[in-house]
Amino acid sequence: MTLAPERSATQDHTVSPTVPHRAGSVRTAAQHSEVNSRLRIEGAEAREFKPKRSGKPNPMGHLTPEQVEEIGRELDALRQEVMDSRGEKDAAYIRKVIKTQRYLEMGSRAVLLFSGVKVKGVKPFWWLGTTGLSIAKILENMEIGHNVMHGQWDWMRDPKIHSTAWEWDNVSPSSQWKHSHNELHHTFTNVLGRDNDLGYGILRVDEDQRWTLFCLGQPIWHVINAAMFEYSIAAYDLELGGYLAKRNRMSEEEKAEFRARAQEVLVKIRQQATKDYVVHPAMAAPFGGAKSTLTANVVANLVRNIWTNTVIICGHFPEGIETFEKTSIEGETRGEWYLRQMLGSGNISGSKFMHIMTGNLSHQVEHHLFPDMPSNRYAEISPRIQELMERYDLKYVTGSLPKQVFSVYKKVVQLSLPNKVEGRRRRDTIKLAAKRAIKRKSLGGRPR
Amino acid sequence: MAEALATPLIPADYLDLFDPMREGADLRGRIVAITPQTRDAATVTIQPGRGWRGYEPGQYIRIGIDVNGVRQWRAYSVCDSTGIPGTKDATISITVKAIPDGVVSNHLVHRTQPGCVVMLDQATGEFVLPRTAPEKVLFITAGSGITPVMGMLRSREDLTDVAHVHCAPTAADVIFAKELRGYGENGRTAYIERHDDEHGMLDLADLDRLVPDWRERDTWVCGPTGLLDAAEAHWEAHGLTDRLTVERFRPTIIEPGEGGEITFLSSDVTVEADGATPILDAGENAGVLMPSGCRMGICMGCIVTMRQGAIRDLRTGEITVAEPGDNLSVQTCVNAVAGTCDIEL
Numbered sequence: 001m002t003l004a005p006e007r008s009a010t011q012d013h014t015v016s017p018t019v020p021h022r023a024g025s026v027r028t029a030a031q032h033s034e035v036n037s038r039l040r041i042e043g044a045e046a047r048e049f050k051p052k053r054s055g056k057p058n059p060m061g062h063l064t065p066e067q068v069e070e071i072g073r074e075l076d077a078l079r080q081e082v083m084d085s086r087g088e089k090d091a092a093y094i095r096k097v098i099k100t101q102r103y104l105e106m107g108s109r110a111v112l113l114f115s116g117v118k119v120k121g122v123k124p125f126w127w128l129g130t131t132g133l134s135i136a137k138i139l140e141n142m143e144i145g146h147n148v149m150h151g152q153w154d155w156m157r158d159p160k161i162h163s164t165a166w167e168w169d170n171v172s173p174s175s176q177w178k179h180s181h182n183e184l185h186h187t188f189t190n191v192l193g194r195d196n197d198l199g200y201g202i203l204r205v206d207e208d209q210r211w212t213l214f215c216l217g218q219p220i221w222h223v224i225n226a227a228m229f230e231y232s233i234a235a236y237d238l239e240l241g242g243y244l245a246k247r248n249r250m251s252e253e254e255k256a257e258f259r260a261r262a263q264e265v266l267v268k269i270r271q272q273a274t275k276d277y278v279v280h281p282a283m284a285a286p287f288g289g290a291k292s293t294l295t296a297n298v299v300a301n302l303v304r305n306i307w308t309n310t311v312i313i314c315g316h317f318p319e320g321i322e323t324f325e326k327t328s329i330e331g332e333t334r335g336e337w338y339l340r341q342m343l344g345s346g347n348i349s350g351s352k353f354m355h356i357m358t359g360n361l362s363h364q365v366e367h368h369l370f371p372d373m374p375s376n377r378y379a380e381i382s383p384r385i386q387e388l389m390e391r392y393d394l395k396y397v398t399g400s401l402p403k404q405v406f407s408v409y410k411k412v413v414q415l416s417l418p419n420k421v422e423g424r425r426r427r428d429t430i431k432l433a434a435k436r437a438i439k440r441k442s443l444g445g446r447p448r
Numbered sequence: 449m450a451e452a453l454a455t456p457l458i459p460a461d462y463l464d465l466f467d468p469m470r471e472g473a474d475l476r477g478r479i480v481a482i483t484p485q486t487r488d489a490a491t492v493t494i495q496p497g498r499g500w501r502g503y504e505p506g507q508y509i510r511i512g513i514d515v516n517g518v519r520q521w522r523a524y525s526v527c528d529s530t531g532i533p534g535t536k537d538a539t540i541s542i543t544v545k546a547i548p549d550g551v552v553s554n555h556l557v558h559r560t561q562p563g564c565v566v567m568l569d570q571a572t573g574e575f576v577l578p579r580t581a582p583e584k585v586l587f588i589t590a591g592s593g594i595t596p597v598m599g600m601l602r603s604r605e606d607l608t609d610v611a612h613v614h615c616a617p618t619a620a621d622v623i624f625a626k627e628l629r630g631y632g633e634n635g636r637t638a639y640i641e642r643h644d645d646e647h648g649m650l651d652l653a654d655l656d657r658l659v660p661d662w663r664e665r666d667t668w669v670c671g672p673t674g675l676l677d678a679a680e681a682h683w684e685a686h687g688l689t690d691r692l693t694v695e696r697f698r699p700t701i702i703e704p705g706e707g708g709e710i711t712f713l714s715s716d717v718t719v720e721a722d723g724a725t726p727i728l729d730a731g732e733n734a735g736v737l738m739p740s741g742c743r744m745g746i747c748m749g750c751i752v753t754m755r756q757g758a759i760r761d762l763r764t765g766e767i768t769v770a771e772p773g774d775n776l777s778v779q780t781c782v783n784a785v786a787g788t789c790d791i792e793l
Contacts, residue, residue, distance in 0.1 A: 035726060038744040039762060039782065080764055091517030102465055151748035154777060157519040160461070163748040164777055167456040182747035271455045279452045337744070371746045 037331045041072040044333045050325050052192075054207040054419070059322045059343050060336075062393060071392060072335025078384060079370050082377050083155075091156050093376045094144075097356075098161070101139040108132030109280060112296050116289035126292050133300040135357075138307055140169045142359025147375045149178050154372075171269045172234035176261060180237045186371050190316060190323045190344030193448055198316065198323065200225065200232065201241055204415045204447035205317040205408070211418040212444035213433045218416045222409075229305035234265050241446070276301065307357070310405055314348050315364040318407040320397045321346045341368035342389060346397035347382075348404055355379065365396065468565065469497040471534070475568045477511070479560060480539065485623045489545040489592065490557045491527070496540055496568055502533035503540070503571030505599035506668070506695075510773065511542070512567030515555045519567070521774055522552045525596035525670075525695070526571060527624075529603075543623055545592035575668065575695040581606040582666040586659055587637075588679065590615040590650070590671030594623055596695055597670060601631060610637040611659045615671070617644045650675070652682040663688060670695040704758040704767045705787040712736045712793045713755065721785050726762060728780035736793055738780060745782035754778045757789025 037043070044065040049058040060068070112129035145168030147153070153161045167174050180196075188194035192208055199205045203222055204215045225232050235241070243250070243258050250258070276297040284293040322343040329340070348354070348362035355362050363378035366385055373381075389396045399407070418429040437443055450459040460473060468476050477494040484490045494511075503509070503526045512521045524542035531537030546557040575596055577585075585607055587597045594614060600607070612631075616622045622641065632639025640658055642650055655662045663686065669679040676694045683692040707723035710730055715737070721730035728750055731738040741749020745763060756772045762782050770776040770789075780791070 035724070035729065035762075036743040036781070039726075076763065083764075087516045088514070089517075091514060099465065102462060106462065149748075151751075154748065154751075156514070156517055157776065158514075162777065164751050169456055178747070178749065179741070183741035183749050186746050187742040187744065268456075271452070274452050275455050279449070283453075334744075372748070 038334055038337045041069055041076065041334050044068040044072075044335055047328070050327050052208045052323075052325060056208070056322075059394070060339050063339075067392065068333070068335040068339065070335075071388070072333065072338055074388060075338050075369060076334070078381060079373065082370075082373055082381060086155055086374060086377075090374050090376060091153075091158075094148075094153050094156075094161060094374070097139065097143055101136055101144060104132055104139070105136035108136055112280070112293045113284045113287050113289055115284065115292035115296055116287065123292060125289075126296055129293075130296040130299050133296060134303040134307075137169055137300055137304040138357055141304060141308055142311070142361065143356050143375060144359075145169065145174075146359050146361070149174055150182060151372045152374045169272070170233065171230045171265070171272050172237045173264050173268045176237040176264070177233065180239075182371070186368065188329070189341055189368060190321070191326060191329055191340075192323050193326050194329075196236070199447055200236055201446050201448075203412060205313075205411055206323045207415065207419055208323055209415075209447045211415075211429075212447060213430070213437050214443045214446050215416050215418075216430070218447075219413055222412050226306050226309035227302060229309040230301070231269075234269070238262060238265050310401075311348070311358045311361050313408045314401065314404040315345060315361055317411060318346050318397060318399070318404045319411070320395055338369055339394070341365070342385070342394060342396075344368070346399075346404065348401050349398050350401060352379075354401070365398075469495075471498040473497055473499065475499050475570065477540075477566050477568045479562050479564045479566065481562055482556075482560060484557075485543060486545075486621055488557060488621075489543060489623045491541050491543045492556055492560070493539050493541045494566065494568070495536075496533075496538055498534055498536075500533045500538055500540075500568070501570055502538075503529065503599075504573075504576040505603045506576040506596040507571040507573040507599075508575075508596065508695075509540070509542070509571050510569040512569075513552060513555065513560070513564070515551055520552045521567075521771075523773070525573075525575075525599065527595040527598040527602070529599075543592065543595045543598070545623070573695070575670065575693055577604060577607075577668075581608070584609045584661070584665040585611070586662055586665035586667040587612045587614075588650075588667065588669045588671070588675070589613070590675050591617070591621070592623060593669075593671035593675075593695070594628070595670075597668065598624055598627075600668075601637070611640075611662070611665060612637040613640045613642065613650070613655075613658060615642045615644065615650050615675075619643050619646075652678055655682075663691075666691050666693075668693050668695075703787060704760070704769065706760075708785045709788045710785045711788070711790045713790055715793055723760065723784050723786065724762070725784055726781050727759065727778075727783055727785060727789070727791065730785070731780065731791070731793065738793065740781060743781045745779055748779065750779055750781045751777050752780055753792040755790040755792055757785070758787040759783040759789055760786040 046065055049061055108129045111125050111132065115123055115126035115129055117123065117125055145166060148161055148166040149163050149168065151163035154163050159165055163178070170177075185195055185197040190198060192198070192206070199209065202225060203218050204211060238261055247255065277294055280297060281290040281294040284290050324340055324344070329336075332340070342365055345364040345368040347365050348358060350362060360375035360378050361367060363382055366373075366378040366381055367375070369385065386396050418426055420426060421429070433444060453459070454462060463470065464473060467473070469478065475497050477496040479492055480495050481493040482490050483493070506525070508523045508525045510521050510523045512519050524544060526540050527543050528541035530539045544553050544556045546554045577600055581604060587610065589597050589612070597612070601610075612628070614622070614628060622628065628639060628641070631637045638659070659665070667683070669676060669692065673696070676696055679692060679694055683689055707721055709718055710721055710727055711718045712731060717734050717736050719730050719734045721727070728738050728740055728743065739750055739752065741747035754770045754776045756770050756774065758767060758769045759778060760767050760783065762784055767786055768776065768778065768783070
């Protein structure tokens with residue numbers, strides 16, 4: 001499902017195990033190699049725009065290379081300004097969120113011990129505990145887990161709150177999530193065929209993604225995906241789809257590697273399920289709350305799944321957000337990368353509480369520009385990003401949660417059908433695809 | 449059971465919320481008092497957690513304190529203690545001199561408030577007296593180098609013949625002045641105080657005059673690197689090396705430069721790299737198995753531990769220095785070596 005990252009295709013000097021570097025001290029002078037183009041501001045060139053199938057115009061076509069460089073410089077300076085001002089207050093913020101989350105979780109779980117108690121036909125402790133646990137789980141995944149694993153708090157040098165050490169309350173092991181999310185999605189954001197977050201390999205959310213018969217069912221796939229989101233994420237990070245499709249062509253080594261990672265996921269699933277569905281219900285058993293504690297945990301995980309899915313689909317799928325062709329990122333400079341991040345993300349407007357509950361992913365544009373900036377600082381730079389984008393005539397996509405969610409749901413339904421093509425009815429396109437499918441005994445693969 | 453309840457965290461993460469000082473927790477300490485000693489030195493009294501195992505006079509502890517939100521670790525000699533280690537009454541004291549541009553020392557002397565919780569390491573160090581006190585002892589200390597010796601003087605009643613030469617820039621800069629002079633007056637030590645502004649810097653050749661029997665004394669020296677180097681040379685010149693113990697806190701001084709040598713410790717590879725090449729590229733080119741990811745500084749997939757050294761962020765020019773023991777996590781894809789650095793790979 002996920003393509004290999006760029007490096008394996010272009011780097012011929014990756015290590016061969018035969019290099020005898022352990023056989024005694026080796027001293028060499030490093031050759032000066034070409035460093036990643038995304039680390040430089042200079043050298044943006046006017047590039048040829050390859051029109052997309054949909055015929056949508058180039059969203060950055062009106063900018064000169066000089067302007068692109070200037071945008072890069074301006075955003076670098078803004079980043080530096082905020083990073084230099086990180087301090088005690090920010091550290092206190094994340095520690096407070098972590099502390100609040102832990103007390104909330106412990107408190108909710110304590111209340112759930114009595115979740116079986118009925119008062120006038122309702123179970124007040126069940127409702128209270130389930131609400132608290134849902135919020136605690138959301139906080140843990142969003143404002144804490146996601147952001148800590150992005151390295152937003154690494155600068156504190158606290159080994160407990162560090163991207164290399166954090167394990168989150170989710171069935172996807174953090175190491176696998178960091179690879180598919182931090183490395184692939186954040187580097188190749190919204191590049192068709194490179195960023196599998198664009199519909200997670202099961203949804204067609206952009207007209208320029210290929211339509212197949214599989215897409216007809218996507219309103220249903222979407223709902224299932226949302227309800228089971230943590231398991232979808234785990235399967236996605238594990239690249240389960242890719243394995244199932246390609247396993248016959250895989251080497252033994254690749255298969256063994258996959259099995260090791262699958263084992264890791266199974267262990268994590270077991271640990272998570274044991275905690276939520278066995279140990280905590282068992283603890284409530286003496287108070288007659290085993291069954292109600294079990295349902296509370298199921299509901300809290302479901303609420304967390306649906307909420308995180310709702311927030312995340314608003315980040316890149318609503319109307320007005322751009323996608324990019326593979327060729328458009330070859331030799332991409334820092335400024336061009338920034339541009340792609342700004343145009344490929346969308347925000348959610350709302351209250352401070354809502355921003356925290358989304359893990360500040362409601363500031364998706366700011367987050368994608370500076371994924372390692374502490375999340376509590378996105379709100380303050382947001383007006384400046386808007387001003388910059390306005391100045392360069394770039395579209396800053398934002399809207400209320402209902403508006404953005406509706407926009408995505410509309411797309412999920414509309415794009416389940418093939419694009420309209422002049423001179424052919426959509427009905428006929430579907431029929432043709434169905435005939436082919438019967439002949440090949442395949443739905444034609446998933447959207448890409 | 450507790451693990452199954454707490455996963456994906458560990459039980460300690462929850463217990464720390466209630467009692468961070470408990471036995472079995474990561475060792476922490478609560479600062480209970482800060483007492484000024486001179487205009488730029490103060491004694492910091494810390495109540496260590498119940499896991500504290502005590503110290504030998506002369507040993508040091510590392511303390512990790514958050515300055516401006518960033519955890520900084522520094523080593524300080526323990527100069528005093530009360531109570532029984534592992535109990536609630538135990539305290540330890542360190543004396544800190546604020547050095548110019550010293551991030552931690554200035555914070556501790558001028559800004560820290562009692563109540564602040566710090567991370568601690570157990571006491572360590574070879575700068576200690578033998579179990580049976582030597583017959584004749586000489587201490588040579590300078591500036592804040594008095595702190596480990598202070599711990600010895602305060603707790604080792606069995607020292608009978610002590611000569612002590614202590615140097616400070618001026619009379620007003622002498623830490624523990626009253627106590628040290630008191631020991632001189634009551635005969636516990638033969639105390640000689642030297643002030644640089646009055647007597648000039650201590651010349652060890654003067655020892656023949658100041659402490660004529662210095663050759664017969666087991667000697668402990670603590671102070672600036674210059675003094676330690678001079679002492680080692682002096683004792684060696686007289687063939688008395690085994691009579692001398694010195695305390696060195698900073699075996700290497702890290703001066704950031706442009707480019708330099710990168711050592712990958714477990715691969716046993718050293719490469720020379722310029723100031724524009726990411727450590728990641730330098731390592732890969734030399735055949736080291738480097739973890740990597742986005743190669744542009746955003747994914748944290750390339751993080752490795754830098755044991756010591758200096759590196760420069762290629763995006764911002766910012767220099768990060770790791771002193772021995774700091775063990776910093778660094779991103780290799782956006783940092784170049786600035787001088788030398790040792791990477792755990």
